[in-house]
Amino acid sequence: MNLPNSYSPSLSHTLLEQLSIAVLLLDEDLCVLYANLAAEQLFETSRAHLLNRSITLFFWEDDDCLDALHNALLDQRPYTRREVHLHFPSNAQVVTIDYTATPFSDVKQKGKQLLVELLPQDRVLHLSRQDSLFTANQVTQALVQGMAHEVKNPLGGIRGAAQLLARQLPDPELKEYTDVIINEADRLSHLVDRMLGSHQCMNFERINIHQVLERVCLILQAEVGDAITLVRDYDPSLPELTADLDSLIQVVLNIVRNATQALLENPSYRPATITLRSRVLRQFTLGKKRHRLVCLVEVEDNGPGIDNKLIKALFYPMVTGRTQGTGLGLPIAQAIVQQHKGLIKCDSSVGCTVFRILIPFDSYLKNH
Template sequence: MNAKKGAVVTSAACAFSFLFYGIKAEIVLRTKEPCGTFDVWLCAGADLLATSVVVLEKTGVVAWCNAAAEMLFGVSRRNLTGSGIGQWLPAVTQWLSHLPAQGDKFSPYGAVAELCRPMTDPEPVYATLSPLAGSEGYRVLEITAVHDAMQLVREEEQAGMNEATKALLRNLAHEVKNPLGGIRGAAQLLDAELATSDEREYTAVIISEADRLQSLVDRLLVPYRRERRVGPVNILEVLERVRNLLTAEFPAGLVIRRDYDVSAPEIPGDKEQLIQIFLNLMRNAVQAMHTLIDEGRAEITLKTRIARQVTIQRKLWRMALSVEVIDNGPGIDPAIREKIFYPLVTGRDGGTGLGLSLVKTYVDQHGAAIDAESEPGRTDFRLLFPLKAA
């Protein structure tokens, strides 16, 4: 793992270490309080971290863990407390055996280790072992899924490039808009003075291309023109509206399946933007499946679920609404897989590359997250909308 990825993985570690700074943690095992004698605010703060955090005795016995660790291990805090870390992360037992028996006289150590859980294959994770300042031999173990760490790096890189690209395109669109109108007007005047239809074909091309560029410029500026109107939105109503539009447009050859959690709560959002998000995603799928539609084999599945303990825009949420748009098309071209949300990036002949860029802009404005998994025969766009716990 390179230095940049390591820095991302340990960012939550720094935050957790800060929580412990200057605090003497006297941990009493197997007490009725799930945090032992940790201060309540300390436990609450650690539970907000996306990184899994486990406090260990010097022997490797789990003294405490945060909510993210419960989710990672698939075991409750009460059951995890008092168990040996070696049954989950054998490598950590080896690390502990090489550390001093007392105090915090060692430097933090991090490496990739295998997480072993019942009924599942071992999973690579990045684990960091650090001393717990002010304690008598306790250690702090921070664990991040390798996939999550790389996903975070990818999101940060994409966010920086996306914002820079969109700012450049907005400025460029404004600069192009005025001279474009002048070109079209001049072509119309010239068209009126030309005598033959053959000559007017050239001005018709100029006018047509000017209109096409004007439409492109307008689409680039769409997200920044309209004032957002935020209110409670039933996501199933949004999905049904888009499904009805696509069903009317493709009455044959396309099946849109529904896999809804009807108990899903409303989310705060701009309904028109949400409709545009799912309309763009589904149209994108349809355009990729034109051959399957002709053969009558095209399928789109709309799926909603409640997700728990998820990270959205670098913040851990206890609950989120997960919405997936799944199609059985050819998949995303690997050459553009990491750039699909950038403006003007498209894998389709004649495409503008603005549909998914607009989706990403609207998703970001909702404080939500979007990602895509794709292989031949299946593409899955998953959106996560944060929910406040009741």
């Protein structure tokens, strides 16, 4: 590329400093010759600390990433890689980036050099996952609602026919069979009601989120006693939330009960602990909208965790990791929170599973 006559090294330096993309210039040994301001922010260290240090010290995800940088230098061809994880041992932080390595020639410098552009992707991936959760829940809810209505209609007919048949049977002992039909029809009807329950009319009012959490704590202590240790980690400065109290109790109680069952079924995780945490997030984006204040409720347990294969489909109907589970609780909870313009997310590993309920404080006032 031919640069204009007005181009100068000082201008190029100024332009690099204004970029939001982190830029590193590396020598043949992959040591840093230059780092712009965005690179300082990405690596959370000063330029002086970066200069003359090998890029290998920043603990890339795997050796293939470093081999690609070496090959880009040797072959003098650019190389791009998506969603690479950078590990920072100083604070145990992991950052997801896209990077492009381009061979760079400078007639004033001897040896080969490499220009590396690093673009953080954590925020983009975060928003993409949120969109996926919103879309998946809306699609599955529509499917479930249609299926539930189709199932519920014939169930009433089956139950009514079984009752009429019971009255006509000459042998009372045969009523055992009609009782089975009636009981199973009632069970399926109850299951369908649960599938339809997330679209019930809500009573929005001003509440304190800690009313929800304390009610859940009271119910759980009545159910399991001292078998589970409850830890309250509240932010008392949270403003009131415009929400449906009973629905949010249902949401939090469902998540807490799932955590309780996981802990009680795995006695090796002791002491069994569930932490209820409340916080406020400022200038937080949910879906495509940025909110000034968002209420964050976390339900954390120290149980066995959720299988990686299951966690991506956790909010789909009929998906459950328990033999006695129906797979309806979390999809219904997600639908309730979405009616509050919010979202439920989950992160899980062995010894730490966290469900995060996010609801904007202004969700009702601006949308109803």
